Amino acid sequence: RKEVEQDPGPFNVPEGATVAFNCTYSNSASQSFFWYRQDCRKEPKLLMSVYSSGNEDGRFTAQLNRASQYISLLIRDSKLSDSATYLCVVNGARGTTDSWGKLQFGAGTQVVVTP
Amino acid sequence: SQTIHQWPATLVQPVGSPLSLECTVEGTSNPNLYWYRQAAGRGLQLLFYSVGIGQISSEVPQNLSASRPQDRQFILSSKKLLLSDSGFYLCAWRGTGSPYNSPLHFGNGTRLTVT
Numbered sequence: 001r002k003e004v005e006q007d008p009g010p011f012n013v014p015e016g017a018t019v020a021f022n023c024t025y026s027n028s029a030s031q032s033f034f035w036y037r038q039d040c041r042k043e044p045k046l047l048m049s050v051y052s053s054g055n056e057d058g059r060f061t062a063q064l065n066r067a068s069q070y071i072s073l074l075i076r077d078s079k080l081s082d083s084a085t086y087l088c089v090v091n092g093a094r095g096t097t098d099s100w101g102k103l104q105f106g107a108g109t110q111v112v113v114t115p
Numbered sequence: 116s117q118t119i120h121q122w123p124a125t126l127v128q129p130v131g132s133p134l135s136l137e138c139t140v141e142g143t144s145n146p147n148l149y150w151y152r153q154a155a156g157r158g159l160q161l162l163f164y165s166v167g168i169g170q171i172s173s174e175v176p177q178n179l180s181a182s183r184p185q186d187r188q189f190i191l192s193s194k195k196l197l198l199s200d201s202g203f204y205l206c207a208w209r210g211t212g213s214p215y216n217s218p219l220h221f222g223n224g225t226r227l228t229v230t
Contacts, residue, residue, distance in 0.1 A: 034218050043205055043221040044159070087159070089219075102174075103219060107158035 001026055004090050006106035013078045013113050020074040021109045023088030033071050035062055036087040038108065044087055047073075078113045085110045117142035121206045121222030129230055134179075134193040136225050138206030141187065146208040148189040149219065150181055153203040165189060166211075201229045 006023045013019040025033075033050035048055065050062040050071050061074040071090075075082055088106035121138045128134060140146050150162040161174045163181035171181050178197060182190045189206055206222040 036218075041203075041226070043224045044219075046218045046220070049218060102161060102164065105159040 002106075003027060003104045004088055004106040006086075006088050006109045008107060009110040009112075011109065011111045013075075013082075013111060015078055015080060015113055015115055017078050018074065018076050019078060019111060020072055021086070021111075022070045022072045023090075023106050023109075024068075024070045025088075025090045025104070026069070027090070027104075028066075028069060030090045032091040033062075033064060034089040034103075035060075035071075035073050036089055038085045038087055040085075047086070075111070078111075080113050080115065083111060083113045117146075117208070117220065119206060119208055119220060119222040121225060123225055124223060125226045125228075127228045127230060128196050130198055131195045134191070134196050134200070134227070136191040136204055136206075136227075138189045138191075138222055139187055140189075140208045143187070143208070143210060145186060145211055147211060148183060149207040149209075150189065150191045151205040151207060151221075153205065155202070159205070163191070196229045198229050201227055203227075 003026050007021055011019050011021060035047040036044040037047045038044040048057045048060060048062055050064050052064055054063045059076045063072045073086060085108040087108045090104045118141045147166050149164045151159045152162055153159050162179060163171055163173055165171050165183045168183055168186055179193050204225045204227055207219040209217040209219050
């Protein structure tokens with residue numbers, strides 16, 4: 001089983017609609033979580049960190065469900081510019097040998113916003 | 116503010132030739148530094164990370180090596196490239212204050228094609 005799993009998509013979303021997708025992780029002791037956005041042939045860029053209580057940044061809302069070991073990203077009022085691959089990133093547990101300096105990346109979920 | 120520079124942006128090299136990719140970070144001291152590779156249509160694979168000058172941890176055994184001759188300089192090398200070394204190479208850094216809550220920041224990447 002992969003440590004971080006994402007639905008590869010693509011999620012085809014009409015402009016203005018809402019889209020949501022999840023990312024599951026296997027290490028129940030994971031401590032920190034992030035969503036990155038990667039445009040085609042570009043480097044990943046931090047979209048937002050994911051906090052235990054959930055957090056919002058404009059049209060983007062991130063949630064963490066520790067019991068079921070997943071994080072989610074919701075995009076409201078989708079724009080054409082939201083078309084990208086969204087990477088889920090999970091840090092290892094505090095005190096484990098691989099937690100220092102190592103983040104686990106999902107393979108990404110592709111979102112395509114159509115006019 | 117912190118910036119990360121990575122070069123070259125693209126590179127085409129024949130099989131068996133050497134490789135040297137360089138990455139420098141500005142605006143921060145003693146960062147954690149990373150080299151990732153992303154094969155076409157695949158997720159990010161951690162190759163090396165460094166928590167200080169001369170300290171290199173290798174995640175995947177292969178014909179690549181890394182060095183950190185200065186605090187904010189990270190170099191990825193190979194003596195003889197293989198076809199399988201083709202990919203998108205990304206340098207990244209993050210602060211040392213809290214590794215469990217600090218996101219990665221990526222350079223623009225080097226697209227390497229081995230022919």
